């Protein structure tokens with residue numbers, strides 16, 4: 001079973017409850033910046049002077065060769081075609097909230113291995129490697145912050161940590177964020193970027209769907225707003241729970257959003273899927289989400305929405 005997420009792969013560390021593991025991997029492999037110049041060169045010897053291969057990248061959206069720094073300056077959005085490159089949790093929060101306002105919470109709650117799960121590798125080893133690769137302690141980073149001067153609780157997913165998959169700790173951190181929002185009477189904003197539930201935790205990961213939904217329901221009863229922002233990709237058990245429960249659901253342009261992957265759906269219905277199926281714009285046209293917002297305008301859009309809810 002493919003369980004190790006690869007760079008640019010989608011959700012291989014996870015699976016939607018409706019599809020076989022790795023189903024989401026059919027979509028957008030190579031969505032990350034691909035470097036111009038051979039990767040193999042690096043393997044020839046680390047002592048060689050670094051080639052300027054990283055200066056230029058090929059945009060998977062328009063196939064143009066673009067200057068990496070130019071993309072980074074533009075919130076990692078292609079200046080030519082507006083392709084939104086995936087970003088990590090820390091960068092996401094930096095772009096979204098007021099400067100210097102973020103204070104992380106629950107970083108001490110770290111993954112356990114309730115099933116002592118092992119396939120080709122031990123789950124515990126995968127978690128350790130994911131931590132090294134991403135620099136995060138889990139697939140979601142949560143804390144308090146402010147947007148437009150308004151206090152809120154914020155959660156952002158880290159796709160480089162096992163495909164942003166939701167295990168027990170991810171669910172717990174999100175539920176705690178909702179509870180903090182409730183206790184402090186502040187809004188909650190969650191930015192999803194996830195392949196879905198974490199298969200290595202089996203039923204424990206699926207239970208997080210109900211747990212997070214229940215926490216959000218308490219927030220809703222108290223009349224506190226919850227904004228859900230969907231980044232590429234948002235699939236499986238995450239899309240089937242809190243990601244689609246926002247009072248307002250926003251998405252970045254062209255983000256893949258769905259439950260099972262297109263291959264499973266085509267096999268089930270025995271037909272071809274329409275152009276643009278499971279992309280933000282398609283979901284907007286069919287009434288599943290409320291807004292498609294470019295990354296550079298997310299902060300001001302969130303600020304406006306929060307001001308609206310505050311009356």
Ligand SMILES: [Zn+2]
Pocket residue numbers: 059060061062063064078079080081082083
């Ligand atoms: Zn482009």
